Amino acid sequence: xxxxxxxxxxxxxxxxxxxxxxxxxxxxxxxxxxxxxxxxxxxxxxxxxxxxxxxxxxxxxxxxxxxxxxxxxxxxxxxxxxxxxxxxxxxxxxxxxxxxxxxxxxxxxxxxxxxxxxxxxxxxxxxxxxxxxxxxxxxxxxxxxxxxxxxxxxxxxxxxxxxxxxxxxxxxxxxxxxxxxxxxxxxxxxxxxxxxxxxxxxxxxxxxxxxxxxxxxxxxx
Amino acid sequence: xxxxxxxxxxxxxxxxxxxxxxxxxxxxxxxxxxxxxxxxxxxxxxxxxxxxxxxxxxxxxxxxxxxxxxxxxxxxxxxxxxxxxxxxxxxxxxxxxxxxxxxxxxxxxxxxxxxxxxxxxxxxxxxxxxxxxxxxxxxxxxxxxxxxxxxxxxxxxxxxxxxxxxxxxxxxxxxxxxxxxxxxxxxxxxxxxxxxxxxxxxxxxxxxxxxxxxxxxxxxx
Amino acid sequence: xxxxxxxxxxxxxxxxxxxxxxxxxxxxxxxxxxxxxxxxxxxxxxxxxxxxxxxxxxxxxxxxxxxxxxxxxxxxxxxxxxxxxxxxxxxxxxxxxxxxxxxxxxxxxxxxxxxxxxxxxxxxxxxxxxxxxxxxxxxxxxxxxxxxxxxxxxxxxxxxxxxxxxxxxxxxxxxxxxxxxxxxxxxxxxxxxxxxxxxxxxxxxxxxxxxxxxxxxxxxx
Numbered sequence: 001x002x003x004x005x006x007x008x009x010x011x012x013x014x015x016x017x018x019x020x021x022x023x024x025x026x027x028x029x030x031x032x033x034x035x036x037x038x039x040x041x042x043x044x045x046x047x048x049x050x051x052x053x054x055x056x057x058x059x060x061x062x063x064x065x066x067x068x069x070x071x072x073x074x075x076x077x078x079x080x081x082x083x084x085x086x087x088x089x090x091x092x093x094x095x096x097x098x099x100x101x102x103x104x105x106x107x108x109x110x111x112x113x114x115x116x117x118x119x120x121x122x123x124x125x126x127x128x129x130x131x132x133x134x135x136x137x138x139x140x141x142x143x144x145x146x147x148x149x150x151x152x153x154x155x156x157x158x159x160x161x162x163x164x165x166x167x168x169x170x171x172x173x174x175x176x177x178x179x180x181x182x183x184x185x186x187x188x189x190x191x192x193x194x195x196x197x198x199x200x201x202x203x204x205x206x207x208x209x210x211x212x213x214x215x216x217x218x219x220x221x
Numbered sequence: 222x223x224x225x226x227x228x229x230x231x232x233x234x235x236x237x238x239x240x241x242x243x244x245x246x247x248x249x250x251x252x253x254x255x256x257x258x259x260x261x262x263x264x265x266x267x268x269x270x271x272x273x274x275x276x277x278x279x280x281x282x283x284x285x286x287x288x289x290x291x292x293x294x295x296x297x298x299x300x301x302x303x304x305x306x307x308x309x310x311x312x313x314x315x316x317x318x319x320x321x322x323x324x325x326x327x328x329x330x331x332x333x334x335x336x337x338x339x340x341x342x343x344x345x346x347x348x349x350x351x352x353x354x355x356x357x358x359x360x361x362x363x364x365x366x367x368x369x370x371x372x373x374x375x376x377x378x379x380x381x382x383x384x385x386x387x388x389x390x391x392x393x394x395x396x397x398x399x400x401x402x403x404x405x406x407x408x409x410x411x412x413x414x415x416x417x418x419x420x421x422x423x424x425x426x427x428x429x430x431x432x433x434x435x436x437x438x439x440x441x442x
Numbered sequence: 443x444x445x446x447x448x449x450x451x452x453x454x455x456x457x458x459x460x461x462x463x464x465x466x467x468x469x470x471x472x473x474x475x476x477x478x479x480x481x482x483x484x485x486x487x488x489x490x491x492x493x494x495x496x497x498x499x500x501x502x503x504x505x506x507x508x509x510x511x512x513x514x515x516x517x518x519x520x521x522x523x524x525x526x527x528x529x530x531x532x533x534x535x536x537x538x539x540x541x542x543x544x545x546x547x548x549x550x551x552x553x554x555x556x557x558x559x560x561x562x563x564x565x566x567x568x569x570x571x572x573x574x575x576x577x578x579x580x581x582x583x584x585x586x587x588x589x590x591x592x593x594x595x596x597x598x599x600x601x602x603x604x605x606x607x608x609x610x611x612x613x614x615x616x617x618x619x620x621x622x623x624x625x626x627x628x629x630x631x632x633x634x635x636x637x638x639x640x641x642x643x644x645x646x647x648x649x650x651x652x653x654x655x656x657x658x659x660x661x662x663x
Contacts, residue, residue: 030373036426038381039373053279058495060504062281067346087429125509139586144360146369148588152472152481160480205478208529251594257647259602260594274500283502288567308650365581367590 015111016075018104023048023079024090024097026141031087033145040084043141044076051136055112055129059119098199105159106192109134109166110184114174123171130167135160154207158198161205166191236332237296239325244269244300245311245318247362252308254366261305264362265297272357276333276350280340319420326380327413330355330387331405335395344392351388356381375428379419382426387412457553458517460546465490465521466532466539468583473529475587482526485583486518493578497554497571501561540641547601548633551576551608552626556616565613572609577602596649600640603647608633 026047030040049066056064066072083090090097112133116126135151138159142149150156169187173179197203247268251261270287277285287293304311311318333354337347356372359380363370371377390408394400418424468489472482491508498506508514525532532539554575558568577593580601584591592598611629615621639645 031429031432034375034428035373036375036428038426040429042373057278057499058505058509063279063342067279067342070345073345073349084429088431121505121509124512124515128515143364143585144370144373146367146588149586152477152484152586154476154478205480207476207478208473208526210530211473252650252653255596255649256594257596257649259647263594278499284500284563284567288500288563291566294566294570305650309652364585365591365594367588
């Protein structure tokens with residue numbers, strides 16, 4: 001009952017929209033890595049569905065939603081086709097893609113948290129899995145493309161923090177039995193806006209104190 | 222009942238043969254990466270059993286077959302020993318190894334599809350998991366060896382397509398309740414032959430249209 | 443009943459200690475890779491809990507212990523904070539960290555084996571999963587950091603062998619119904635000491651015979 005925070009059809013449309021933008025980011029990286037069209041499709045699928053897949057396997061929701069809903073599976077293929085034929089145009093609207101990606105991040109951290117809670121996990125564990133659903137696909141994308149996950153890199157704008165805030169807000173609402181369409185929209189919006197602000201003002205997280213001045217030689221990492 | 226398309230002992234022998242050739246490819250990559258004998262064994266095990274392991278975890282068939290059948294586990298160790306002692310000879314018959322690898326690919330995409338279907342997944346999801354069983358081990362092998370998965374690379378002969386064709390054929394047969402020893406052999410053979418032809422004629426998949434002429438600087442990916 | 447080889451509170455303290463030192467190794471690698479504080483936390487969590495997580499998903503113990511015990515989850519965060527503020531000091535006691543890491547290795551290979559056995563796996567499969575619990579987190583750490591897993595590399599002191607010996611000893615004890623606080627301590631100690639000796643005397647495993655003299659050009663792997 002929690003999982004469908006909104007009416008089922010609204011929820012499903014939002015999920016598909018989030019999957020679509022995540023898939024676009026996977027397909028774009030595949031082009032940059034010079035992969036062929038099948039590599040693009042694989043990377044799009046895994047970026048879009050990987051986070052939820054990890055969550056579902058961990059909470060024991062098998063077979064995962066990614067394999068029971070044809071819409072979830074076919075959406076990344078549409079994104080792949082789009083990038084395949086219109087790659088330069090999609091690159092040009094990278095800014096718009098980033099905005100949608102932020103929306104997907106906000107959405108998935110909240111729905112991931114509620115789904116884990118429904119399956120009986122504690123509040124902290126649910127928030128962690130919400131975070132994992134939101135960022136896991138991107139990490140798998142970067143691992144498959146043989147790159148350091150952009151989630152972990154110091155020189156990227158904050159990505160985890162907005163998702164942590166969104167997932168924590170959802171968990172707090174669950175704690176006080178106050179999660180409904182309004183509060184969950186609020187959690188999604190908070191994460192979404194935080195991510196937009198992080199991109200706009202290039203917010204970054206600090207690195208360890210007192211590192212030897214290693215920025216130069218380590219930056220290749 | 223579906224899973225044992227052939228008599229159980231024939232099926233098991235075919236599985237072990239497929240596991241063996243996949244393990245050889247893992248052990249050979251380990252030698253090329255300068256790993257020690259334990260690294261060879263780990264890479265051989267994961268290449269051979271990783272695809273089926275992923276499939277079994279996703280469909281909820283736990284503990285996975287890889288952990289319940291000692292023959293499945295010990296076969297990659299035999300392959301490791303062989304490569305350890307006879308590495309130059311095995312390298313020399315790389316062509317033969319590739320033919321067996323193609324056979325393993327054809328076999329696993331069909332048995333993977335039927336096993337997923339047995340566990341109640343839809344036809345499309347079953348075909349996707351069949352593909353995943355067949356190619357997943359190789360992807361894990363390349364990720365562990367810190368290389369771009371050869372599945373995704375543009376400059377490799379078609380590998381996914383034969384498996385997609387084999388898995389789809391099996392799914393169509395399942396749809397029309399027509400999967401038996403004959404039709405499944407046909408699906409295996411189709412995938413096998415397609416892969417052989419792809420290697421023979423260096424069939425490749427296209428990359429995205431209108432890429433900026435980036436083949437030069439991106440080929441390092 | 444097997445899993446709590448020692449009194450539950452002793453067992454839990456040992457687990458937390460093992461998780462702590464594994465997390466330190468993850469956080470230290472994150473600093474070396476120039477990750478920010480969130481990247482450090484992610485790498486610490488995955489190094490510390492990843493091996494047990496893989497084991498639990500494979501044996502069907504979901505949700506995994508990593509998500510049901512808050513102490514397991516919060517320990518790596520403490521380790522992250524420590525490395526964040528005291529990185530140079532922690533680096534300086536790398537020798538001590540290695541000793542604790544060896545203790546974690548010994549502990550986890552034995553508890554991993556017994557947990558898998560409790561869930562109904564065979565003795566060989568249990569030992570393999572015990573090994574996987576002990577080394578899996580470090581492999582995930584290196585994959586996420588985009589490095590060749592140090593487990594697989596030839597130029598590192600033996601790491602797998604002590605864990606194999608410990609897991610096998612535990613499995614043999616289980617076979618003869620002789621696993622108790624004393625024998626399991628013995629198995630843990632054996633693995634621990636073997637790892638210390640491997641570090642002290644730089645024991646290494648052999649690479650494949652008759653490689654073409656490729657040590658020079660391949661060492662970059």
